[in-house]
Amino acid sequence: MDVMEAILTRRSIRKYAxxxxxxxxxxxxxxxxxxxxxxxxxxxxxxxxxxxxxxLKKIAEFxxxxxxxxxADTCIVVCGDKERQPQTGxxxxxxxxxxxxMLLAVHGMGLGAVWCGLYPVIHLTRGMKQLLSLPETIxxxxxxxxxxxxxxxxxxxxxxxxxxHYEEW
Amino acid sequence: MDVMEAILTRRSIRKYAxxxxxxxxxxxxxxxxxxxxxxxxxxxxxxxxxxxxxxLKKIAEFxxxxxxxxxADTCIVVCGDKERQPQTGxxxxxxxxxxxxMLLAVHGMGLGAVWCGLYPVIHLTRGMKQLLSLPETIxxxxxxxxxxxxxxxxxxxxxxxxxxHYEEW
Numbered sequence: 274m275d276v277m278e279a280i281l282t283r284r285s286i287r288k289y290a291x292x293x294x295x296x297x298x299x300x301x302x303x304x305x306x307x308x309x310x311x312x313x314x315x316x317x318x319x320x321x322x323x324x325x326x327x328x329l330k331k332i333a334e335f336x337x338x339x340x341x342x343x344x345a346d347t348c349i350v351v352c353g354d355k356e357r358q359p360q361t362g363x364x365x366x367x368x369x370x371x372x373x374x375m376l377l378a379v380h381g382m383g384l385g386a387v388w389c390g391l392y393p394v395i396h397l398t399r400g401m402k403q404l405l406s407l408p409e410t411i412x413x414x415x416x417x418x419x420x421x422x423x424x425x426x427x428x429x430x431x432x433x434x435x436x437x438h439y440e441e442w
Numbered sequence: 443m444d445v446m447e448a449i450l451t452r453r454s455i456r457k458y459a460x461x462x463x464x465x466x467x468x469x470x471x472x473x474x475x476x477x478x479x480x481x482x483x484x485x486x487x488x489x490x491x492x493x494x495x496x497x498l499k500k501i502a503e504f505x506x507x508x509x510x511x512x513x514a515d516t517c518i519v520v521c522g523d524k525e526r527q528p529q530t531g532x533x534x535x536x537x538x539x540x541x542x543x544m545l546l547a548v549h550g551m552g553l554g555a556v557w558c559g560l561y562p563v564i565h566l567t568r569g570m571k572q573l574l575s576l577p578e579t580i581x582x583x584x585x586x587x588x589x590x591x592x593x594x595x596x597x598x599x600x601x602x603x604x605x606x607h608y609e610e611w
Contacts, residue, residue, distance in 0.1 A: 276448035276550035280474045280543050304601045305449045305469045309542060310557050316600060328609060362562030365531060366584065369538035370557075372480060374449050377546070381445035388479050388539075393531030405610045415535065431485060434472045438490045440497060441574045 274381045282428040286385025287341040287421030305378035309370035317358035321350040335400040345418040355410045368414035385422035451597040455554025456510040458589030474547035478539035484525035490519040506571040514587040523580045537583035554591035
């Protein structure tokens with residue numbers, strides 16, 4: 274799929290059909306995340322892959338907007354390492370770029386995904402830290418729920434010229 | 443260009459050849475930004491396009507890592523609107539996803555770009571707020587320096603399996 278087509282037609286997919294994400298597909302998705310740009314190229318991200326059904330259910334219990342995990346094949350929690358990038362703002366930016374790459378990769382291979390926010394909602398980051406036994410220096414920034422598509426969504430036209438300013442506000 | 447190829451071969455381009463970015467290219471790049479996902483689909487981004495040579499020089503004066511703007515055709519400052527998304531963490535995530543879409547769009551059309559960080563570095567966000575007369579509620583998150591490529595960089599292999607964890611840390 275062409276990169277611009279992928280960007281313009283990607284939608285958040287929350288309904289999934291049965292079917293596994295293959296190991297090769299999973300590696301391709303994570304590889305896409307690893308190729309994001311990062312401040313000073315520190316690549317401060319980590320990826321926790323969750324496929325255990327009980328664990329996916331537990332996340333859906335404490336995360337109001339993650340009920341789709343009941344039917345998802347895989348969840349990837351993207352975490353930032355504060356030791357590698359102590360500036361939290363940059364850490365969030367780097368991990369977000371990685372997540373966006375992953376969403377586009379998923380869409381490009383015909384699968385469906387949605388980004389569920391974690392940081393900066395305290396009960397979500399805390400819940401995830403406990404569930405995944407994350408070290409104190411690791412921030413769970415966001416997660417991606419992935420599966421075979423159980424819904425098709427037409428491209429949304431979000432281009433809004435009123436958001437463009439020239440030379441100043 | 444295929445989306446996965448774009449993700450894997452995109453590099454930060456800091457050297458530019460002479461030549462203008464067309465209005466059509468500029469709109470395509472911003473359109474890519476507008477099609478990022480955002481928390482609760484609030485699309486809290488704004489894009490300030492800077493092409494004035496004096497203004498580009500001024501940014502390079504206060505931003506240590508933005509010297510490439512001397513030769514760039516265009517700089518787009520991606521800003522987040524705190525009134526539309528009061529949760530700063532989400533605002534940064536949304537704008538970062540928009541920036542990553544824009545970088546991939548630029549690469550896909552054969553141009554070169556680099557992401558220069560602004561938030562959370564106080565003297566950078568303050569300098570940009572003054573230069574662009576940004577309202578108090580608008581955060582300059584990051585900027586993209588864009589131009590025709592003056593350097594070619596081979597793809598970097600950043601895939602690192604040690605960053606992958608299964609079910610827990």
